[in-house]
Every structure is written in structure tokens, then in C-alpha cells.
Amino acid sequence: MKIQKAQKEQVKLRVGISGASGFGKTYSALLLAYGITNDWSKIAVIDTENGSANLYSELGNYNTVNLQPPYSPERYIEAIELCEKSGIEVIIIDSITHEWSGKGGCLQIHEQLGGKFQDWAKITPRHQAFIDKILQSNCHVITTVRKKIDYSMDRDSNGKTRVVKHGLKDITREGFSYELTIDFEIINDNHLVVASKDRTGLFMNKPEFVISSGTGKKLLDWCNNGRTLEDIKVEIKSCTTLEGLRHIYSKYPNLQSNIKEIILSRKREIENVVVPNKEIIETIKPSKNGVRINADTKSE
Structure with missing residues (x-):
């Protein structure tokens, strides 16, 4: 309760x-x-x-x-x-x-x-x-x-x-x-x-x-409290986090079948922005003297 x-x-x-x-x-x-x-x-x-x-x-x-x-x-x-x-x-x-x-x-x-x-x-x-x-x-x-x-x-x-x-x-x-x-x-x-x-x-x-x-x-x-499908599509497109997408999807159970593909498409867009940045960060390693260099670089 x-x-x-x-x-x-x-x-x-x-x-x-x-x-x-x-x-x-x-x-x-x-x-x-x-x-x-x-x-x-x-x-x-x-x-x-x-x-x-x-x-x-x-x-x-x-x-x-x-x-x-x-x-x-x-x-x-x-x-x-x-x-x-x-x-x-x-x-x-x-x-x-x-x-x-x-x-x-x-x-x-x-x-x-x-x-x-x-x-x-x-x-x-x-x-x-x-x-x-x-x-x-x-x-x-x-x-x-x-x-x-x-x-x-x-x-x-x-x-x-x-x-x-x-x-x-x-x-x-x-x-x-x-x-x-x-x-x-x-x-x-x-x-x-x-x-x-x-x-x-x-x-x-x-x-x-x-x-x-x-x-x-x-x-x-x-x-949906007066919100049309078009309103919700705009809300999805303006969302910038995966957690936000999960919230939007759970917020509109009456429209989940209508917005599922839009949610997934936006999810892929967000991931394509986040993942490359993550890969760039992972390629940067500290050197012995404390200078951060690219792991693929052979000389400082």
C-alpha cells in the first residue's frame, strides 16, 4: 500500500x-x-x-x-x-x-x-x-x-x-x-x-x-491529459538521455505501441552520440610523467 x-x-x-x-x-x-x-x-x-x-x-x-x-x-x-x-x-x-x-x-x-x-x-x-x-x-x-x-x-x-x-x-x-x-x-x-x-x-x-x-x-x-501523439513525438525527439526515454515510454502506457519504434529510433540516435565519445576517452591513457596521450600514439 x-x-x-x-x-x-x-x-x-x-x-x-x-x-x-x-x-x-x-x-x-x-x-x-x-x-x-x-x-x-x-x-x-x-x-x-x-x-x-x-x-x-x-x-x-x-x-x-x-x-x-x-x-x-x-x-x-x-x-x-x-x-x-x-x-x-x-x-x-x-x-x-x-x-x-x-x-x-x-x-x-x-x-x-x-x-x-x-x-x-x-x-x-x-x-x-x-x-x-x-x-x-x-x-x-x-x-x-x-x-x-x-x-x-x-x-x-x-x-x-x-x-x-x-x-x-x-x-x-x-x-x-x-x-x-x-x-x-x-x-x-x-x-x-x-x-x-x-x-x-x-x-x-x-x-x-x-x-x-x-x-x-x-x-x-x-x-493522455490532452497530449496528442504529435506532442509526444516532439517530447521524444527533444529527449537527450536514455533514462528520459524510459520515463516517457512508461508515462504513456495507452500509446506504447504507437511510440515504441520512435523511442527505439531516438535511443539509437542518443547512443550514436554517447558511444563515440566514450571510445575517445578510453583511447586516452596517462603516461609515466603524468601527461595524457592517445594510446595509439607511439611517441609523446
């Missing part, structure tokens, strides 16, 4: 994208992921939507994990761990709805146990382990979730019962959105989104827009 300064650079994004079927959740998630990592090969989609992630393969060489039933919390955790071990930087879980209401998901597990209220004591820890895995992952995580129309049965002033429509509701356990860095809601089939929850302050109470790779880049810049 120790006290240390808070560093936003250490933040891994937890982004939610919700919307009705056909509104473009998967496509939007892919563009967002590319904006974050700028490398399709570092993106993986955990696909529970019957291979829908493969529909956009022309975008780039991203990876997929085809997750089949049962959609238990443990199966999702296994898929996330597979992505982490494979060096993935952005994991898209498309979608988390199946973990809750799909075949073998939490609601079906509850039903199979008998459907009693006390049976949730066995299921809730399993569901929470899945949520914790998302929150504790060393990758950026984007989750998609389906929506459904929420109804209730209310009585009017005459005592008659009527169906009241309350809008769309996420098909997952209530409260998940509170865990997210930002929660985007796709509001129509034109792919327009609004931020229903936003810890970054970048999109809250702003006009509707369409998610692009630029949206992901904007979020990554926020993670």
Missing part, C-alpha cells in the same frame, strides 16, 4: 455503445477501436452476434473470437483472457446482452436453479466476476448492448389499467452503465449518437454526431 499521484495516462477506457438492432453498434465500435489504437491487428471482437463482426472485414485485419452458447459469465471471462494473452489492445465485446439474457446466460441459469429470489445469491457473484474482469482488464474495452422497449402497466385517473411506454432500456443487468468511462447511445438508424453518461466531459450535452475513428482518437488524447 502506498500513496502515489493520480495519473490519467494510466486509465484504460471502458466504453459502452447501446442501440436497437440494425443501428450500427458493431461498425461504430470498430471505428472507435481503430481511433484508439491506430492498428487493426491490435483489435479483437468477442462476437456473440452470429458472426456479424466478419461483415466489416474490409475495414482492416482485426481479430475475432466467435463465442458460442452457453453464454455464461465464465465463458466471457475466458474470451477476455484469451485476448489479453494475445497482446490485444482494444477488446470489443459484441454484445454483453447474451451474458445476461442469452442461452446459458444469467437469467437462464437463475431459471434452471428454480427461479427463486434466494437463487440470485449464487448467480450475482458470477455476474460480478464478469463485470470486474471488464473493469480490471489491461486493455481498453468497448461493450455493445441491445436495447428493448420498456413498458409498464399503470392505472389512469379512472382506475383503468393501461400500457405505458417508457422508451428503450438496455438488455443487461441494471447499473452497468455506471461503471463506464462513457456510454454512447445510438438513437436512430442514421447512426447518430448521444452520450448518456460521460466522465470525460467531451461529449455530454453536445449535439448528436456519428462515431468515427476520430472519436476514438479524441478519447485517447483525453487519457
Whole structure:
């Protein structure tokens, strides 16, 4: 246990994208992921939507994990761990709805146990382990979730019962959105989104827009305290010590894949300056009378 300064650079994004079927959740998630990592090969989609992630393969060489039933919390955790071990930087879980209401998901597990209220004591820890895995992952995580129309049965002033429509509701356990860095809601089939929850302050109470790779880049810049990749490149180029390069590399874990080659190139430049000087010093030896001469010189 120790006290240390808070560093936003250490933040891994937890982004939610919700919307009705056909509104473009998967496509939007892919563009967002590319904006974050700028490398399709570092993106993986955990696909529970019957291979829908493969529909956009022309975008780039991203990876997929085809997750089949049962959609238990443990199966999702296994898929996330597979992505982490494979060096993935952005994991898209498309979608988390199946973990809750799909075949073998939490609601079906509850039903199979008998459907009693006390049976949730066995299921809730399993569901929470899945949520914790998302929150504790060393990758950026984007989750998609389906929506459904929420109804209730209310009585009017005459005592008659009527169906009241309350809008769309996420098909997952209530409260998940509170865990997210930002929660985007796709509001129509034109792919327009609004931020229903936003810890970054970048999109809250702003006009509707369409998610692009630029949206992901904007979020990554926020993670790096507003410093863009170009700013960091300048910082690297101006660094004159190897220790300084190590500090810069560790300071921006969200961008390490982007700056690794630049760091190595600058490292070689610094070493090419330092090493020759060191070799010159090593060729200078003291003579018997105390005069420093070049070791290769045969006479004083």
C-alpha cells in the first residue's frame, strides 16, 4: 500500500455503445477501436452476434473470437483472457446482452436453479466476476448492448389499467452503465449518437454526431491529459538521455505501441552520440610523467 499521484495516462477506457438492432453498434465500435489504437491487428471482437463482426472485414485485419452458447459469465471471462494473452489492445465485446439474457446466460441459469429470489445469491457473484474482469482488464474495452422497449402497466385517473411506454432500456443487468468511462447511445438508424453518461466531459450535452475513428482518437488524447501523439513525438525527439526515454515510454502506457519504434529510433540516435565519445576517452591513457596521450600514439 502506498500513496502515489493520480495519473490519467494510466486509465484504460471502458466504453459502452447501446442501440436497437440494425443501428450500427458493431461498425461504430470498430471505428472507435481503430481511433484508439491506430492498428487493426491490435483489435479483437468477442462476437456473440452470429458472426456479424466478419461483415466489416474490409475495414482492416482485426481479430475475432466467435463465442458460442452457453453464454455464461465464465465463458466471457475466458474470451477476455484469451485476448489479453494475445497482446490485444482494444477488446470489443459484441454484445454483453447474451451474458445476461442469452442461452446459458444469467437469467437462464437463475431459471434452471428454480427461479427463486434466494437463487440470485449464487448467480450475482458470477455476474460480478464478469463485470470486474471488464473493469480490471489491461486493455481498453468497448461493450455493445441491445436495447428493448420498456413498458409498464399503470392505472389512469379512472382506475383503468393501461400500457405505458417508457422508451428503450438496455438488455443487461441494471447499473452497468455506471461503471463506464462513457456510454454512447445510438438513437436512430442514421447512426447518430448521444452520450448518456460521460466522465470525460467531451461529449455530454453536445449535439448528436456519428462515431468515427476520430472519436476514438479524441478519447485517447483525453487519457493522455490532452497530449496528442504529435506532442509526444516532439517530447521524444527533444529527449537527450536514455533514462528520459524510459520515463516517457512508461508515462504513456495507452500509446506504447504507437511510440515504441520512435523511442527505439531516438535511443539509437542518443547512443550514436554517447558511444563515440566514450571510445575517445578510453583511447586516452596517462603516461609515466603524468601527461595524457592517445594510446595509439607511439611517441609523446
